[in-house]
Amino acid sequence: MEPREESRWIAAAQGGDDLAFARLVEHYAKPVHNLCYRMLGDPAEAEDAAQETFLKAYQKLKSYDPLRSFPTWLLSIGAHHCIDQLRRRRFQLVSLDTVRRRPAGRDSQPEKLVEQAQSKQSLQGELARLGAYERAAVVMRYWYDLSYEEIGQALGLSVSAVKSRLHRARRDLAAGAETARQVSAREGSGITTA
Amino acid sequence: MVSRPLDPEWDLIEAKLRRSPQLGPAAGFSRRWLALLEQRREERRLRQVRLMLGGLLLGALLSLALVGVEALRALGSPAGLVGGWIRAGLSARGTLESSYLFLRDIGGGLPAVFGGLAVALTIGWVSAVWFAALYRFSFANLPNGAEK
Numbered sequence: 001m002e003p004r005e006e007s008r009w010i011a012a013a014q015g016g017d018d019l020a021f022a023r024l025v026e027h028y029a030k031p032v033h034n035l036c037y038r039m040l041g042d043p044a045e046a047e048d049a050a051q052e053t054f055l056k057a058y059q060k061l062k063s064y065d066p067l068r069s070f071p072t073w074l075l076s077i078g079a080h081h082c083i084d085q086l087r088r089r090r091f092q093l094v095s096l097d098t099v100r101r102r103p104a105g106r107d108s109q110p111e112k113l114v115e116q117a118q119s120k121q122s123l124q125g126e127l128a129r130l131g132a133y134e135r136a137a138v139v140m141r142y143w144y145d146l147s148y149e150e151i152g153q154a155l156g157l158s159v160s161a162v163k164s165r166l167h168r169a170r171r172d173l174a175a176g177a178e179t180a181r182q183v184s185a186r187e188g189s190g191i192t193t194a
Numbered sequence: 195m196v197s198r199p200l201d202p203e204w205d206l207i208e209a210k211l212r213r214s215p216q217l218g219p220a221a222g223f224s225r226r227w228l229a230l231l232e233q234r235r236e237e238r239r240l241r242q243v244r245l246m247l248g249g250l251l252l253g254a255l256l257s258l259a260l261v262g263v264e265a266l267r268a269l270g271s272p273a274g275l276v277g278g279w280i281r282a283g284l285s286a287r288g289t290l291e292s293s294y295l296f297l298r299d300i301g302g303g304l305p306a307v308f309g310g311l312a313v314a315l316t317i318g319w320v321s322a323v324w325f326a327a328l329y330r331f332s333f334a335n336l337p338n339g340a341e342k
């Protein structure tokens with residue numbers, strides 16, 4: 001979509017034209033859905049989050065600043081929505097963990113360890129290790145090539161905070177991958193010696 | 195900067211991130227979004243109607259409470275309240291009696307044909323309303339308030 005065409009659709013949508021905004025939804029569905037999926041890790045939740053993102057954007061459209069990039073503005077709304085979802089999910093998980101008591105030593109079973117290693121090797125598994133803001137920063141940086149300034153603007157962080165969060169994310173991802181590799185290697189050598 | 199021993203791991207992950215494609219939603223996403231928008235609007239309309247009705251009911255209850263308090267204060271006591279009802283009843287009875295006497299005197303002075311005319315007009319009016327209602331609800335099968 002050309003910038004002029006995009007501006008025309010935005011202006012029409014600001015005037016209350018639902019179909020004009022539906023055109024924008026159609027055009028930006030993929031990047032917004034991808035952001036939600038990479039942040040939440042579940043296709044059904046990603047679909048709901050993407051729908052909510054566009055609803056929020058439609059409601060806030062009057063306050064949209066045309067000087068800002070429209071896709072970055074959409075991604076900003078999507079990222080904040082997903083961060084809220086992750087916070088809620090974390091709270092729910094903590095509540096469940098306090099109720100459910102796991103049998104001792106279950107996680108030390110070899111099958112479980114291999115399963116964990118495989119999960120960590122997958123991309124979503126790696127991303128799931130990160131905090132909500134780190135995850136959003138990584139997705140924005142590596143899927144959308146946004147600058148530090150744009151990421152900061154989208155997440156409401158300073159440039160130095162973005163750099164620091166990205167550094168932390170890289171460190172955690174690398175450490176996770178290293179651990180997963182070591183576990184796999186240990187399991188592999190265990191199988192051959194048996 | 196990533197610490198030295200983790201650099202190769204980070205390079206692998208970065209390459210994996212850059213290689214990963216963008217995952218789009220299932221087909222018909224914008225159509226589903228339009229449906230959701232309409233559903234949310236309907237929900238908001240219903241919420242507004244409920245709020246408005248709730249506000250009206252609350253206002254009516256408050257007004258009733260205020261009027262009731264004022265009325266009770268004017269009466270002074272339960273005995274005064276009972277006395278007030280009796281006085282109102284007597285007053286209504288007096289009004290009904292005088293109306294009856296007035297109509298009897300008027301009716302007595304008019305010829306009998308006026309009485310017959312009044313009865314015929316009443317029956318005609320009631321029948322017209324009845325047939326109109328039958329036409330609208332049974333024959334035309336139109337819901338209340340719908341236009342033809």
